[in-house]
Amino acid sequence: xxxxxxxxxxxxxxxxxxxxxxxxxxxxxxxxxxxxxxxxxxxxxxxxxxxxxxxxxxxxxxxxxxxxxxxxxxxxxxxxxxxxxxxxxxxxxxxxxxxxxxxxxxxxxxxxxxxxxxxxxxxxxxxxxxxxxxxxxxxxxxxxxxxxxxxxxxxxxxxxxxxxxxxxxxxxxxxxxxxxxxxxxxxxxxxxxxxxxxxxxxxxxxxxxxxxxxxxxxxxxxxxxxxxxxxxxxxxxxxxxxxxxxxxxxxxxxxxxxxxxxxxxxxxxxxx
Numbered sequence: 001x002x003x004x005x006x007x008x009x010x011x012x013x014x015x016x017x018x019x020x021x022x023x024x025x026x027x028x029x030x031x032x033x034x035x036x037x038x039x040x041x042x043x044x045x046x047x048x049x050x051x052x053x054x055x056x057x058x059x060x061x062x063x064x065x066x067x068x069x070x071x072x073x074x075x076x077x078x079x080x081x082x083x084x085x086x087x088x089x090x091x092x093x094x095x096x097x098x099x100x101x102x103x104x105x106x107x108x109x110x111x112x113x114x115x116x117x118x119x120x121x122x123x124x125x126x127x128x129x130x131x132x133x134x135x136x137x138x139x140x141x142x143x144x145x146x147x148x149x150x151x152x153x154x155x156x157x158x159x160x161x162x163x164x165x166x167x168x169x170x171x172x173x174x175x176x177x178x179x180x181x182x183x184x185x186x187x188x189x190x191x192x193x194x195x196x197x198x199x200x201x202x203x204x205x206x207x208x209x210x211x212x213x214x215x216x217x218x219x220x221x222x223x224x225x226x227x228x229x230x231x232x233x234x235x236x237x238x239x240x241x242x243x244x245x246x247x248x249x250x251x252x253x254x255x256x257x258x259x260x261x262x263x264x265x266x267x268x269x270x271x272x
Contacts, residue, residue: 001198003093010050010057014194021145021185022054029167031180032058036066038138038180039131042096044072044085046195046202047142051183052094055140069134070096073126075103081203088201097134101126128174136177143181146188146222149239153221162251164243 010019026032040055042048055068070089074082082098089096103122131139143165151165167184171177183191195202228235248254253263 001200003091006092006198006200007053007057009194009198010053013197014190017190018050018186018194019054019057021187022058022182025167025182025184025186026058029180029184031168031182032062032064032066032138034065036064036138037069037134037136038066038140039069039071039127039134039136040140041127041131041142042070042072042085042089042094043142044081044088044203045142046191046200047144047183047188049088049092049094049142049200049202050186050191050194051140051142052089053092054182056093069131069136070094071127071130071134072096072098073103073123073130074098074100075123075126076101084201084203092200099130125173128171128177128179132174132177138178138180139171140180140182142183144183144186144188144191145240146225146236148184148243149225149236150218150221152239152243153225154217157221158217162246 032038038055040048040052042052052070058064059066059068072085072089077085086096086098101123103126127139148165152162155161155163165181168178168180171179225236225239232238249264249267251264253261255261
């Protein structure tokens with residue numbers, strides 16, 4: 001599929017499902033400012049490839065003036081996977097810079113029973129570091145709506161906490177760096193349809209540690225939400241909205257921005 005046709009499909013055929021939801025996320029959460037230098041993290045998967053094209057379209061047709069960099073960390077991909085990522089990016093008109101890392105190796109040695117968690121943390125840190133070294137002030141990741149609601153449920157069911165995947169946040173260990181997730185309102189099924197329509201060849205996880213697409217808690221939660229949605233078609237949006245409608249007066253406790261635990265008794269004893 002020609003680059004022009006891929007780009008046209010975003011604006012035309014998938015305008016409602018993808019483009020409008022992308023713009024809504026950017027606007028609702030004030031993700032991009034004039035003068036930004038945004039490093040787009042490309043894994044070679046379907047989500048990051050779409051994110052790259054969306055931001056390219058926004059740069060061409062949007063009102064904000066910003067620059068884009070496209071970076072791909074090679075965490076230990078097999079040579080065939082490296083070639084596939086680079087060739088797909090070239091075919092899609094994405095000027096990609098790939099750099100090497102040993103994340104897969106370290107995650108396998110140090111990750112214990114949670115190599116995916118260790119891998120994700122290390123990848124994030126490596127991408128922040130690379131983005132900053134190239135002069136970027138923001139790092140864009142391709143997480144979508146389904147990632148957000150799955151994270152909420154994972155934290156409830158496995159972490160005993162209530163928190164979500166934020167649409168943007170300040171980097172903890174990288175001064176003056178922000179992370180943004182412009183696809184926060186885009187559904188995974190629509191991304192899959194866009195990929196199929198354009199006959200693209202994204203990679204899957206490509207992990208050499210687990211070598212399983214359906215691995216761990218996230219796969220369990222994804223299947224659980226799918227089953228719940230069969231009975232209640234609104235369940236996915238309800239999970240998402242729950243993160244926007246937290247009533248602090250109706251929960252047992254929470255942590256403030258400093259990490260201090262606050263109990264409902266603190267206000268209760270004061271008669272508040």
